[in-house]
Amino acid sequence: MHILVLGGAGMVGRKFIERLARDGGLGGKPVTRVTAQDVVPASPPPAAPFDFEAVVSDLSVEGAAETLIATRPELIVHLAAIVSGEAEADFDKGYRINLDGTRYLFEAIRRIEGYTPRLVFTSSVAVFGAPFHDKIEDEFFTTPLTSYGTQKAIGELLLCDYSRRGFFDGVGIRLPTICVRPGKPNKAASGFFSNIIREPLNGEEAVLPVSDQVRHWHASPRSAVGFLVHAATMDTTKIGPRRALTMPGYSCTVAEQIETLRKVAGENVVKRIKRVPDPVIDGIVAGWPRNFDPQRALALGFKAESNFEEIIRVHIEDELHGTFVK
């Protein structure tokens, strides 16, 4: 089985490819080849039992998609995107990559007669825009308040139409905020949800810019990879034409995050969180969804953590070799 991962150098893409390397196969089939496309070279996973190729290309250039699918990968995982902040700052670039790039890919597949790969498209809860219900249902409308959310919602619509037409077999998954995101603190407005766990466990201070009562929707990087694996292997005859699914996650307040960190890692670790209120971040976060009722995804077999302790323990296991700075 040949798998093409678009955006394969990003965090989720890298972890997905690492899991393929560990598992050796996907859905009972051996993986023989993985192509990881991105704008920077993706690193090969350790000890891969398959051929690995990193391709550096720009999906928004006509012809790039054709080249990538010339060998007809059976599975395409489309993670490539300009992130929310950049798509808002650079209108042209966001539409060029997130909309045109996605459409070029879909069109390239459609134009190959008899080629109908499974296509997993990562979307986002940014397709929803405030005001919304405290717990957003599967039938709630998508009214994004960012260009990124607009581009993802359009991608979902195209995914459904191309799948309905039989051009490919698409599954769209709306990822929760990934927590605990590994790596360095970044400038994303949502960064603190991870920073306040990751940095203290590393012996570093972390800044909490919002109130303890802020509620948010989380899943671990391990769950995100699990969503991709399930979307890639599930029986899509059970989905029907509504192929964009809100993934499961765990909703909790910052206070619960901190209490759980205290329980798992102790008071000394929690003391490394510094409260520095930032009204700008507070305002941004107020417009984000807090909780979902993802019944369809759960019924279709998608799984995430069911409490925040699991999310912290996954981070300690997967990123910290089971230990942390006490």
Added chain:
Amino acid sequence: MHILVLGGAGMVGRKFIERLARDGGLGGKPVTRVTAQDVVPASPPPAAPFDFEAVVSDLSVEGAAETLIATRPELIVHLAAIVSGEAEADFDKGYRINLDGTRYLFEAIRRIEGYTPRLVFTSSVAVFGAPFHDKIEDEFFTTPLTSYGTQKAIGELLLCDYSRRGFFDGVGIRLPTICVRPGKPNKAASGFFSNIIREPLNGEEAVLPVSDQVRHWHASPRSAVGFLVHAATMDTTKIGPRRALTMPGYSCTVAEQIETLRKVAGENVVKRIKRVPDPVIDGIVAGWPRNFDPQRALALGFKAESNFEEIIRVHIEDELHGTFVK
């Protein structure tokens, strides 16, 4: 005031321009010029008190939109579209006109510094796909089951994002089925809703291919024009970022349509309806929305008929000079 009507040779475009000619102005401002673009030449309205220009062009050709807006019309009414059946039969053509054409227009406006016209975009209840609630609420999700519906839903998303960014001042209106549609019977699956009223009033037979119990969502051509006028002149500060609105209409069964025709026009007229069940049309119609609860549009001042008798009387007044074949 200069008004540009895209798709100006179609039934709704023509009636909108005729109303402008009758009213002489729009929202208290005199109309000085109307440009009607379409793929065929639009006819001038009778006795127009403004300059009228018919432009034949293809919106899906790059540069066509730039030419049309070079004179900066203050109001753009975008009715141009490949209809449902054709967009389903010809995938490329539907996306080229309904998606690319719309995007070229939006982009052309965005690229003119300081130009932010009012833009009225006609969408459709085809953005909804079965199964849905008996009465579809304003917050129900858009899961189209046709390429046409997909293209309209994407147009709505773009309209909201471009408006949010301040590139233009957009209002998207989802039209009900227009009844009684003037002209000859056509092959549209929805044609019979109008045929069973229009043809008997003309002394002609009409075929009813579905059960009397089929329920549907109607508004008159006069109401459709009223929606355009209101969308063109309303205070958009009251809409907020959710600029795609389900228009009001009247929901009734075919049985109620026929009973009302009997009341208005008598038994002889009703006898001209022939029941010829067609399981194919029955199947198509079963997937259509039957009723809506368009609270937002009503609160924003959009108005339609509140019973089917009004719809028939509007047809007799506007199309038949107040009379019919008894």
